[in-house]
Amino acid sequence: MDDHSFNPFISAQQQFDHAASILDLDKATCDLLRNPMREHHFSIPLRMDNGTVQIFRGFRVQHNDARGPVKGGVRFHPMETIDSVRAQAMWLTWKTAVADLPLGGGKGGVICDPHNLSLGEQERLCRGWVRQIFRDIGPEVDIPAPDLMTNAQHMLWMLDEYEVLAGGRYPGAFTGKPVGMGGSLGRLESTGYGVIITVREALKELSLSPEKATASVQGFGHVSRYAIELFQQMGGTVTCVSSWNQKHNKSFSYLKKDGVQLEELLDITDSFGGINKEKAQDLGYEILDSDAWLEQEVDILIPAAMENQITSKNVALIKPSVKILAEGANGPTTPDAILKINARNIFTIPDFLANAGGVTCSYFEQVQSNMNYYWEKEEVLSKLDVKMTSAYIAVSNFAQMNNLNLRDAAYVISVDRVVRACHDRGWV
Ligand code: GLU
Secondary structure (H helix, E strand, O other), X not given: OOHHHOOHHHHHHHHHHHHHHHHOOOHHHHHHHHOOOEEEEEEEEEEOOOOOEEEEEEEEEEEEOOOOOEEEEEEEEOOOOHHHHHHHHHHHHHHHHHOOOOOEEEEEEEEOOHHHOOHHHHHHHHHHHHHHHHHHOEOOOEEEEEOOOOOHHHHHHXXXXXXXXXXXXXXXXXXXXXXXXXXXXXXXXXXXXXXXXXXXXXXXXXXXXXXXXXXXXXXXXHHHHHHHHHHHHOXXXXXXXXXXXXXXXXXXXXXXXXXXXXXXXXXXXOOOOOEOHHHXXXXXXXXXXXXXXXXXXXXXXXXXOOOOOEOOOOHHHOOOOOOEEEOOOOOOEOHHHHHHHHHOOOEEEOHHHHOOHHHHHHHHHHHHHHHOOOOOHHHHHHHHHHHHHHHHHHHHHHHHHHOOOHHHHHHHHHHHHHHHHHHHOOOO
């Protein structure tokens, strides 16, 4: 099968089934957790700037809320599908559980290409999304956050619409808001920093020094750029980064052997993370094909773009030098590719552990918003480090004790936590 077209929900269910068989779960528990508890599908009529009306499809999937209110992002993407949202919602359940947050898992989306929408249209789309789902979200029910191609401004428009409808101020209803408008310091950095905190712990475990480590990164959105920032602060070198190019309708990899410069790349990047190819060339970057980031002679690969990027078709491109795969994106590696990577003993930090920093900081933001009292950045980042490090160490210890890889260990720990909550509540 061409695993570029692999259905991520089937993949998420297979991963769950594997954990369920290790845990020997009963049928009712499996039936409950293999599918979302609730899903909402709706149409959003949008008045376009030219006066016409277009109808967009929106979703919110609430996979499980046994451990607490549902949490997860809202994605804007032209290729969005309900199965992709379902998979992402299920992964959020495991992600909040592996980080031991008192939250459940969900995800939302709109099938749209924000590149083609004016700011006014994006605002009306955000407000339209909230109008459709208002009754089923809220600070104690389901708290959306930014995700693929959504940002702090989108969250503020969504919150504003929510507050108009609710008739009060509920800053804890959304996270990832702008700082000063209910956002938390450190939220923007948190997913990328969290990835590198787990990489730091993995390097320790493998007795490798961060100062000598090299990495190649896919994507140049928030996850990627803050991962690069912290990795460089630790002394590591990032030699290659890839990014989507809207003009050429494909992605390119940007190579600088002695290390990419974050600031100069940010200066030539659009608001969706697209690096200007021509300007990068002028700055001395070698421009390579989309998959070139994967075939770099580096120690660490960090896919931080989209799901289904490392597949059975391109996994063989990974060089023998690669020791760590840190999954910054959700579901970047297809099941076929995972088997091949495991067979090559590449130490993999699975997505829902590696990128749990975002939702962890969202949790901190929600706590601060509900209290209406905001912490200093150092406090947020040090709490993030404590949470991510302890999540990593718990998974790594469990993996060593039970002779499992990190992915299986993270699944078993998180599924077990959710199962206990469902059992304790008397659901199954
Ligand atoms: N969008 C991120 C994720 O899906 C964070 C979710 C959140 O902060 O609630 O993991």
